[in-house]
Amino acid sequence: MKKPAWVVDKERARRAAAAQTVWLFGLHAVRDALLNPARDKLRLVVTKNAADKLADAIAVSGVRPEISDPRRFVAPLDSGSVHQGAALEVKPLDWGRVRDVCAPGGTEAPRVVLLDRVSDPHNVGAVLRSAEVFGARAVIAPARYSAPETGALAKTASGALERQPYLRVQNLASAMTELREMGYTLLGLAGEADLPLGVALDELRGQPVGLVLGAEGPGLRERTRATCDKLVKIPAMGTFGSLNVSNAAAVALYASVTT
Numbered sequence: 013m014k015k016p017a018w019v020v021d022k023e024r025a026r027r028a029a030a031a032q033t034v035w036l037f038g039l040h041a042v043r044d045a046l047l048n049p050a051r052d053k054l055r056l057v058v059t060k061n062a063a064d065k066l067a068d069a070i071a072v073s074g075v076r077p078e079i080s081d082p083r084r085f086v087a088p089l090d091s092g093s094v095h096q097g098a099a100l101e102v103k104p105l106d107w108g109r110v111r112d113v114c115a116p117g118g119t120e121a122p123r124v125v126l127l128d129r130v131s132d133p134h135n136v137g138a139v140l141r142s143a144e145v146f147g148a149r150a151v152i153a154p155a156r157y158s159a160p161e162t163g164a165l166a167k168t169a170s171g172a173l174e175r176q177p178y179l180r181v182q183n184l185a186s187a188m189t190e191l192r193e194m195g196y197t198l199l200g201l202a203g204e205a206d207l208p209l210g211v212a213l214d215e216l217r218g219q220p221v222g223l224v225l226g227a228e229g230p231g232l233r234e235r236t237r238a239t240c241d242k243l244v245k246i247p248a249m250g251t252f253g254s255l256n257v258s259n260a261a262a263v264a265l266y267a268s269v270t271t
């Protein structure tokens with residue numbers, strides 16, 4: 013059967029987005045990408061010094077490095093990037109579908125982090141790093157209004173971008189519904205909630221949990237709040253109740269794997 017035009021257009025849009033390339037920079041981010049067999053690597057530009065430091069990873073990757081004069085190095089990057097003499101042009105990773113990546117199974121109680129329009133690449137990179145450290149199945153974010161895979165994000169993730177599934181979905185509420193159908197309880201993190209995170213986690217021992225965090229300024233959107241099972245707070249002792257979103261994610265992930 014012939015596909016309707018909008019399906020074809022969506023597919024074309026998805027293919028076009030997937031064909032876009034990204035410059036990763038910094039020794040950690042470039043090394044881990046070179047070592048990732050799933051990563052499409054297009055161009056490696058390095059100073060002699062960085063090439064020496066990355067020699068093992070370059071050999072494993074089979075990518076031919078272009079040695080650059082350090083003074084001309086900024087050319088392929090945003091001005092001001094702290095590149096440490098290493099830049100790698102890549103295609104974004106495709107981690108697959110929520111249903112496949114997050115399906116419960118095995119012995120551990122899976123954890124997933126959902127970000128509601130978190131747009132700062134440094135925040136998303138830091139969340140990916142914490143998610144990797146605490147063994148989360150995935151970090152899920154809406155494709156629009158959230159940070160895409162960029163060099164700045166990869167640098168903050170410090171290599172975690174290559175290991176931690178980062179799924180950008182068309183619709184966050186649909187992904188939340190899908191997770192709930194798979195048995196996840198969704199805890200919305202909101203500083204003004206009454207229920208402490210630890211109390212909620214106590215009742216969910218051994219069960220799949222999704223931790224839903226809001227954007228830097230506005231927090232959780234109304235629809236996202238309404239799609240959560242419970243709203244929970246990280247109790248604050250000081251006068252300043254609100255944490256940076258990546259710090260809130262790290263605290264919540266730690267609590268969720270130790271409770």
Ligand SMILES: C[S@@+](CC[C@H](N)C(=O)[O-])C[C@H]1O[C@@H](n2cnc3c(N)ncnc32)[C@H](O)[C@@H]1O
Nearest residue numbers: 201202203225226231232245246254255257260
């Ligand atoms: C910088 S905060 C957003 C502040 C925003 N004005 C608000 O009212 O939510 C970003 C996100 O971090 C999480 N967060 C920060 N502090 C928290 C706390 N004490 N308890 C629970 N979540 C917190 C929430 O998910 C929040 O949406």
